[in-house]
Amino acid sequence: MSGTATIALAGNPNSGKTTLFNAITGARQRVGNYPGITVERKEGTVNVEDMKVNIIDLPGCYSLSAYSEEELVARKVLVDERPDIVVDIVDATRLERHLYLAVQFFELGIPVLLSLNMMDEARKQGLRIDRIRLSNLLGCPVVETVARSGTGKKELIEKALAHARERGGKWEPLEISYGPDLDPALAEMVEKIEATDFMTERYPARWIALKYLEADEDVMKAGKAIGGPAEALERCVEKTREHCRKTLNTSPDAIIADYRYGLINSILKQDIIVHEKTQQERIDFSSRLDDVLTNRLLGPAIMIGVLYAMFQITFTVGEIPMGWLETFFGWLGDTATAIIPAGLVQSLVVSGIIDGVGGVLGFVPLIAIMFLMISFLEDSGYMARVAYMLDRVLRIFGLHGCSAMPFIVSGGIMGGCAVPGLMATRTLRSPKEKLATLLTAPFMPCGAKLPVFLLLVAAFFSENEAQVMFSITLFAWAMALLVSKLVRSTIIKGDPTPFVMELPPYRMPTLRGVLTHTWERAWQYIKKAGTVILAVSILLWAAMTFPGLSEEEVAGFEAQRQTIAASVQTEEQQETLLTEIDNLQGQAALRHSLAGRIGTMFEPISQLAGFDWRTNIALVGGFAAKEVIVATFGTAYSLGEVDPEASDSLSRRIASDPTWNKFTALALIVFVLLYAPCFVTVVTMAKESSWRWALFSTCFNTTLGFVIAVGVYQFGTLFLI
Numbered sequence: 001m002s003g004t005a006t007i008a009l010a011g012n013p014n015s016g017k018t019t020l021f022n023a024i025t026g027a028r029q030r031v032g033n034y035p036g037i038t039v040e041r042k043e044g045t046v047n048v049e050d051m052k053v054n055i056i057d058l059p060g061c062y063s064l065s066a067y068s069e070e071e072l073v074a075r076k077v078l079v080d081e082r083p084d085i086v087v088d089i090v091d092a093t094r095l096e097r098h099l100y101l102a103v104q105f106f107e108l109g110i111p112v113l114l115s116l117n118m119m120d121e122a123r124k125q126g127l128r129i130d131r132i133r134l135s136n137l138l139g140c141p142v143v144e145t146v147a148r149s150g151t152g153k154k155e156l157i158e159k160a161l162a163h164a165r166e167r168g169g170k171w172e173p174l175e176i177s178y179g180p181d182l183d184p185a186l187a188e189m190v191e192k193i194e195a196t197d198f199m200t201e202r203y204p205a206r207w208i209a210l211k212y213l214e215a216d217e218d219v220m221k222a223g224k225a226i227g228g229p230a231e232a233l234e235r236c237v238e239k240t241r242e243h244c245r246k247t248l249n250t251s252p253d254a255i256i257a258d259y260r261y262g263l264i265n266s267i268l269k270q271d272i273i274v275h276e277k278t279q280q281e282r283i284d285f286s287s288r289l290d291d292v293l294t295n296r297l298l299g300p301a302i303m304i305g306v307l308y309a310m311f312q313i314t315f316t317v318g319e320i321p322m323g324w325l326e327t328f329f330g331w332l333g334d335t336a337t338a339i340i341p342a343g344l345v346q347s348l349v350v351s352g353i354i355d356g357v358g359g360v361l362g363f364v365p366l367i368a369i370m371f372l373m374i375s376f377l378e379d380s381g382y383m384a385r386v387a388y389m390l391d392r393v394l395r396i397f398g399l400h401g402c403s404a405m406p407f408i409v410s411g412g413i414m415g416g417c418a419v420p421g422l423m424a425t426r427t428l429r430s431p432k433e434k435l436a437t438l439l440t441a442p443f444m445p446c447g448a449k450l451p452v453f454l455l456l457v458a459a460f461f462s463e464n465e466a467q468v469m470f471s472i473t474l475f476a477w478a479m480a481l482l483v484s485k486l487v488r489s490t491i492i493k494g495d496p497t498p499f500v501m502e503l504p505p506y507r508m509p510t511l512r513g514v515l516t517h518t519w520e521r522a523w524q525y526i527k528k529a530g531t532v533i534l535a536v537s538i539l540l541w542a543a544m545t546f547p548g549l550s551e552e553e554v555a556g557f558e559a560q561r562q563t564i565a566a567s568v569q570t571e572e573q574q575e576t577l578l579t580e581i582d583n584l585q586g587q588a589a590l591r592h593s594l595a596g597r598i599g600t601m602f603e604p605i606s607q608l609a610g611f612d613w614r615t616n617i618a619l620v621g622g623f624a625a626k627e628v629i630v631a632t633f634g635t636a637y638s639l640g641e642v643d644p645e646a647s648d649s650l651s652r653r654i655a656s657d658p659t660w661n662k663f664t665a666l667a668l669i670v671f672v673l674l675y676a677p678c679f680v681t682v683v684t685m686a687k688e689s690s691w692r693w694a695l696f697s698t699c700f701n702t703t704l705g706f707v708i709a710v711g712v713y714q715f716g717t718l719f720l721i
Helices: 017-025 069-081 092-108 119-124 131-138 153-167 183-196 205-213 217-226 230-248 252-268 285-293 298-339 344-361 364-380 382-396 401-412 418-427 431-443 450-460 462-489 511-530 532-545 551-567 571-592 594-609 613-622 627-640 650-655 662-674 679-688 691-720
Strands: 004-011 042-048 051-057 085-091 112-117 127-129 142-144 273-275
Touching: 004 017, 004 069, 004 092, 004 153, 017 042, 017 051, 017 153, 042 153, 051 153, 085 092, 085 153, 092 112, 092 119, 092 127, 092 205, 092 252, 112 119, 112 131, 112 153, 119 127, 131 142, 131 252, 142 153, 183 205, 183 230, 205 217, 205 230, 205 252, 217 230, 230 252, 285 298, 285 382, 298 344, 298 364, 298 382, 298 462, 344 532, 344 627, 364 382, 364 450, 364 511, 382 401, 382 462, 401 418, 401 431, 401 462, 418 431, 418 679, 431 462, 431 679, 431 691, 450 462, 450 627, 450 650, 450 662, 462 662, 532 594, 532 613, 532 627, 551 571, 571 594, 594 613, 594 662, 594 691, 613 627, 613 662, 627 650, 662 691, 679 691
Parallel strands: 004 051, 004 085, 085 112, 112 142
Antiparallel strands: 042 051, 127 273
């Protein structure tokens, strides 16, 4: 090896791979207790003596087959980039299952180091693993690690580099016998492959033959494009498949899996794992906990209780720091008003920047508390149980158990983001289930929609905040499931695929881990407020300020003021009447502006849902980012209010507006929840499917959201007021 080396970290989902990557590189890559978070490879570097070591964090996968994009990405990195060594991180408490991937690395031939991770958990369960013996049987170094604490990472890097040097970049494929039914076919296929050098520049010949027998679509498609012995190989596969069906009533890929597990069992039975006698009677804490938490009846009830408690705690605890921030931004606005002379600059700073961005940042305490609890649930392993329980429901609506994670990541429990949620759909094997999940995941109440809901709930439902927020979450899930059922029954029909998902053991989250994850999410929100939302706030301020009223119109208002000053006797009456004139001028100026004209243009239609022209402006801005809706309200109500120095919060300002009522607020909540996703989400959706489906989602969601919002507003105002 030269002065640089490349190590690829691979492993099953939930094996602690990304945690170990962070421990080695010092990065803070997000970790989730479920498949689908690490959907693309991540890279970092670490210096070992004089050598620069590149660390590639591959997506978590169960095999090197072409069943999912994670598996394809991992395979392509290994084959195309040929790292010096792959470190296979296995969960020491689930050695048998996790070694299945290791066996495939051995068959590919790449140098491998086995990392026995979560050794602390294994010891707690009374497991003792003879790693020296395991190393001898597997023919590769085996290192014990605890990713959460970083234990063993130094030894892991040193032994990985030493083994890579020893192998010198040479791949040595392991040949496993697959019995009398497959071995002859494999030999025949290998002969054909080697005779024509069929794809052997990328893969070992026997590995190609195995992939043909496993009906690997990616390899067979590549082979068909090349031609050569591809047809002969397919004929051989067909003949072998027919033979297996007649003689064993099974398929070649099932036989291959059986023999691989047979090899693993034969290794592990050689006293590799020892259960201490005193520990054999120890009851598995996770299993006992699962008996309760995932119980068919108790599980859903506990899950709903946990979510409800989360909202209750958020509002109870978050109200105090939220008040501090409101006071701070009120003071900041007053100070800026006092320092900066009246005019456009003062308006830009106070109305455009402080009120716009401050309206979004004011919700940081609530969001941080909610993120704190979500991080705790994720790190403890409970979120994976939530996905497991939801699988039973999702199947009814034509989805897959793995669809639960994209929903949850998108905001199924308030506070997520649709962008990583859509990327998490890559774990879905069926393209139809993936597409249905892609189309409905943006319905979830993501962290960007949260401030809008908090604003409206605080304004109109202050006595039942937690109940209303909880209802919004349930409504989002109901709509996602109903729309999924609709699209799976009409435009994307197809049978569901089997559910395979691993439940990680329960762990007590570390304070550092929970705080780090909370900070990362909260900082992402704050950063967005300071960049994208600041820019959009300024643009919206300009759109709501220019063009101003004509000189004649301004003169008309001034004449009214002079008339009042000359005719009204008491100072109190004068002040009241002058304030009304100021308010009328502010409203006229806002309506005359570019944004006001756009909002007014849509008003004849949007009023069916109770939305006035100011709401229309906010909703158009929300296509850039949903947080902009609150920022726009902040700017609009600051520009249009009677007294710019008033200290009332934005919620109170909206609540006191006579054009609003509870059903206007409910209609807006429904529309914001369902209408077109933000621009970044639309681009991500196009990347994961196509622009055709992204455009369909934008139009369909907006239409659906508007129809339901109109129904809510019209029914409420006609029958309930």
